[in-house]
Amino acid sequence: MNAFSSYEHDIHAVDAGYVRPLLAAVHLIVEKGRVAIVDSGSNASVPPLLKALTALGLSPDAVDYLILTHIHLDHAGGAGSLMRLLPNARLLAHPRGVAHMVDPSRLVAGVTAVYGSVAVSKLYGEILPIPERRIIPATHGLQVDLAGRELLCLDTPGHARHHISVLDGCSSSFFTGDIFGLSYRELDRDGRQFIFPTTTPVQFDPAAMHASIELLLSHDPQVMYLTHYSQVRDVAAKAARLHDLIDAHVGIARAAESAGSQRQAMIRAGLQELLLAETERFGCVLPAAQVLDIFATDLDLNAQGLDVWLDAQAG
Structure with missing residues (x-):
């Protein structure tokens, strides 16, 4: 493109x-x-x-x-x-x-x-x-x-x-x-x-x-x-996958809920694992390091957003 x-x-x-x-x-x-x-x-x-x-x-x-x-x-x-x-x-x-x-x-x-x-x-x-x-x-x-x-x-x-x-x-x-x-x-x-x-x-x-x-x-x-x-x-299939992945994000956040000062880092690590598993499932041919480089900022932001969301749920 x-x-x-x-x-x-x-x-x-x-x-x-x-x-x-x-x-x-x-x-x-x-x-x-x-x-x-x-x-x-x-x-x-x-x-x-x-x-x-x-x-x-x-x-x-x-x-x-x-x-x-x-x-x-x-x-x-x-x-x-x-x-x-x-x-x-x-x-x-x-x-x-x-x-x-x-x-x-x-x-x-x-x-x-x-x-x-x-x-x-x-x-x-x-x-x-x-x-x-x-x-x-x-x-x-x-x-x-x-x-x-x-x-x-x-x-x-x-x-x-x-x-x-x-x-x-x-x-x-x-x-x-x-x-x-x-x-x-x-x-x-x-x-x-x-x-x-x-x-x-x-x-x-x-x-x-x-x-x-x-x-x-x-x-x-x-x-x-x-x-x-x-x-x-292929909109319907992508929507179905998004629903599953949103739930997976929430599950990763919930699993880290009690991790204290390490919570955001734990969420970030879980999201990285999810991303690599999802790209493998999709059939992506890029090396894992390149995938992580493309999504580096997004993984940081997603982890921050989930951390903020957990705080909002607790409040």
Whole structure:
């Protein structure tokens, strides 16, 4: 897969340029010369996005919507910078996320408290505010019209309480952010795509995640477009596997519940074992060390998220 890939129904994926190639995708939906962008990526995503528009023969004023699946900074950190370059665009975000787009200071402070100011500055740069008049709260069931092409926003918590998924009726596909897991293209095998959940802190909720996946399935989608990374098919089978793997994540967390200061490390070790067993079951041909390198940050984040979830259960 290249930095810019095109699919059927005029759907395109742009590599967001986040941390490493093929880690995060920004998607463009094009209809009759009008554009909806799903997720902004970070500020590093802005130049490749503008380049992709040019490659499609389009200009920034052709963009009608920038839709954020949620406001984690790898999905939304570049939204303020991008909106300043899209004169006709309206931003869609979950109602819980709107205030943070208008004033991102609390969002940045929260991320900085976890990762430190140097790391946040290096990864994301300056997070710019967006005028509230340009924002549409993406309430559950909101429909927007892209040159006659209907896009439906659904509330899909489980990864975050401010998470939406977007159904494109034209292609019978969902843009799922992080609720339908992770699927990195390096692990593709014989036309099949590997799938693994993401339990990133701080709002992982397994019951809500299961329910959100079932909500997506109820619309009989043919294709899912994940931020990490782009198109996956065989949706029902992947959903079934995600359900099993979510339960496995919870089981690993519960097994470490009484491990005290070693709890997160124990969870991380359990997740690593689960990942390697799952890639072996899938038939992945990559060496284990390469698989662990691809998923290194995700294993850390999943372990942190499960640790936070255990604390929330205890409270």
